[in-house]
Amino acid sequence: MSNKPLIEVNGLSKYFDVNTGLFKTKKLKAVDNVSFAIKKGETLGLVGESGCGKTTVGRTILHLYNPTSGEIIYDGKQIKSKESIEEFRRHATMVFQDPYSSLNPRMTVSDIIGEPLDVHKLYSSKKEREEKILELMGHVGLNSEHASRYAHEFSGGQRQRIGIARSLAVNPDFIVCDEPVSALDVSIQAQVINMFEDLQDKMGLTYLFIAHDLLVVRHISDRIAVMYLGRMVELADSKEIYDNPLHPYSKSLLSAVPVPDPKIARENARIVLEGDIPSPLNAPSGCPFRTRCPYATEVCATSMPEFKEVETGHFVACHRVNEIN
């Protein structure tokens, strides 16, 4: 892992227009002013509950959504113009959550994996294309006999391998993994997680690993970022954030994870939050977490807490971070 960031995200926002009535639209702030950087060869875990904007962050970075504001800097170059986006997509790819809907049922495995090669014209002869596809299939543990089959002939775990092989086709440096193991059975999850780690070692890949399973994220990530209602609330080393979470939301989120160990589960003091996650259409004023926060005061309702470094490499967005810890 080098110290130079491979990808930097500064003040990224993505708002969607939502129709709320005749001629009336409202801004849904799916992602609001999010900044982070990922070093080369690093895995940044991105966690949060549904609707917190973690998937939108992943998609906006790859320009699958056009960012509303903010900048994305890859390898020192800003990704904005059409040419830079096209070039960027030769280095950055995505693995999707659902291995069922993300593979075209009418295409054979070799066509699915070969499509990025076709799009970016990465071969000079048919034979070279074939060889590249077989090599990619080998990377993810598929046999050459699988090449002419269709996606429906495979189990969930194997489909996810096909999706990963497709994302590796352009020989990328950076992969956004959007919940890549959550649709898989426990016994298959470990196979796929190991594969992600092996590929990282072998090819020096950088991951943005989006997931809601905190045990998985903790296993695979070097650093972890926690999101809530479109904002980043905490970012730190993965060990640090588990041993010493500073934001009240991270504290309760981490304590709420059921641990597969009965003694710990019995003794564990869970911080159970009251109420539901507010709708992002009616986000609370000030700090987005204040409606469920046990420590909220007036200042939390009036101003948005700044996302600042409180210890080396440990960022938190909370007004009362010093008082409550």
Place this chain on the structure above:
Amino acid sequence: MALLEVKDLKTSFFTDAGEVKAVNGVSFELERGKVLGIVGESGSGKSVTAYSIMQILAPAGKIIGGSVKLDGQELIGSGEKVMKTVRGNKVSIIFQDPMTSLNPTYTIGSQLMEAILLHTDRNRKQAKERAIEMLKLVNVNEPEKRMKQYPFELSGGMRQRVMIAMALACEPDILIADEPTTALDVTIQAQILELMQSLQKELGMAIIMITHDLGVVAQMCDEVIVMYAGNICERGTADEIFYNPQHEYTKSLMRSLPSANSAGTRLQPITGTPIDLLNMPKGCAFAPRCDAAMKICITKPSPEFEVGDNHTSRCWMCAKNAHSSGEALMEIEGGENNE
């Protein structure tokens, strides 16, 4: 006498591709006021076991053998009339997805009152009072207002609370919870699990908790059944299953989980893919994926071995440690020598 006795339950689905033995000889007992966890991967038969107890199988599914006794009363073959007095009254079920299990065209109130009117002699006014009381019990705020709302107006966590209120309205002896928190977020899951725990203590019902999440099991359950390919492979107290697993499948499942200390190390996955229920192997269903498989595992399914106090395992590896295994041990050795 146990509250629920399931003996050699067999349920198959008859499909165009052939007979799928979804539940293949499951036996267990559930005591009053206990929480029993059933864990397994998709297709292991954990939900079908529950649906067979309730007799709410899809048309292709048929119970082809075994017995289910509730409080000594045999339910299999008892007829739809008897089952109607059981379902929602003595045994209730809540499902994974609270959106699809509530009827979108009726208000919360009318759906809650339906069960109460059906199973008790309360009149409409009393049923309404009972429904509001139930909503209060499951911590739904503004219960009077919620009664008039439709399911789409509530959040996922709220809907699951309504489902629980509905399931508990007639004070069942058993609550079957089929993946009750899988569709919910972590902090909402914590709320629902805590609610179920406190209601269980307050009302003293027994719970069958069906889940694939070993964390939920560790938190909730007194006893655990581990299922694989339609069969129970291991059964014991939660502590025994987590700290002293005996079946090779349970052991490898526990090893494959990421944990607090696993960062930086490789996980130990279970090799291979889940079993195809249409092509079941002759011997132990887990043998093709098992690192410790012996010759006999491939040719003959393992009997149930008593491996501890109230702890059984269907794994030939346990033959050596089990109490009454002289015969089994000989069989294993015989199998090995035949090589």
